[in-house]
Amino acid sequence: MIVSAGKNETFPFARPIGVGLVESAINLTKLCLFNRPEYILFIGSAGSYGKYKIFDIVESKNSSNVELSFLENFSYTPIDNAVIIDTKLTISEVVVNSSNYISTNSNLSKDFLKFNIDLENMEFFSVLSVAKEFEIPAFGIFVVTNYANESAHSDFIKNHKEAMRILVKYLEDKNIIKEAK
Template sequence: MIVCAGKIETFNFATPVGIGMTDVSINLTKLCMEKKPEFLLFVGSAGSYGEKEIFEIIESKTACNIENSFLDGNSYTPIDNVVSSAEDVSRETLVNCSNYITANSRYAKQYLEKNIHLENMEFYAVLKVAQTFGIPAGGVFIVTNFCDENAHEDFKKNHKEAMLKLAAYMNKKNKELRI
């Protein structure tokens, strides 16, 4: 099953499950209870903490849930904030997920120091639901912006082209897999 956030990130090959971790958790759980898929694949946009380039496409099976306040030592969490369906996590691109978008390059540098390269609002929830149901899962992301002071403007400027490139990538992958 291929899923996406929805609203401005929809694809003819994917089922929208909501924006942010809460909506994804609720809606994807409902879908998995109705008919458990063999595999879950999330497709969508991501912000780069600095090393991944605009329009670069990255595949991952590992997400974390770290808030910016944690980087400053102003919060902690009792939850296991990393989830993965990868066999070798050391080779993974870590995708950080929060209901907030990072718009401060200082935080972006701190994430990179922790080997976290991308930011997406939904992927952690997708992997947690998949883990709960025992479903292998992954994600395919296209970079729309850097996580800095221009994050929102760059996202808006690049989003349409990014969605076209991501759809083309997925269509090509689908053709390759059917051969």
């Protein structure tokens, strides 16, 4: 099953699950309970902490939930804040961070790279958490739309349409989907 956040990122071949950590977890859980898929492929956009360039395509099976306050030693968490899905579907070791907030401080954003965290996407941690709970193979394919900096939102808006075109072409070229209409 191919899923996406929805709202700005809808595709005729993907089921929308909602934006952010909560909506995506609730809606994907419902899908898994009532129509358990063989695998979950999450597709969408991502912000780069600096390693990847705009319009790069990145595959991942690893996610974290690390907040900026943690990087500044203003918080801690007693829960596990990383999910790794052991699957043969992808070999990428890229870690995608998820939060309900978009990082806009470029200096702090670069600190994620010290923890080997390369990208951010609001939903991926929830997707992998649900997949792990249901023991369903899962991974994500992302297209970079912006850097995690002061112009993150405006760059996302500016690059989004072209990024979605590039993502669909990648999925077609990899024979993950047939021609999208």
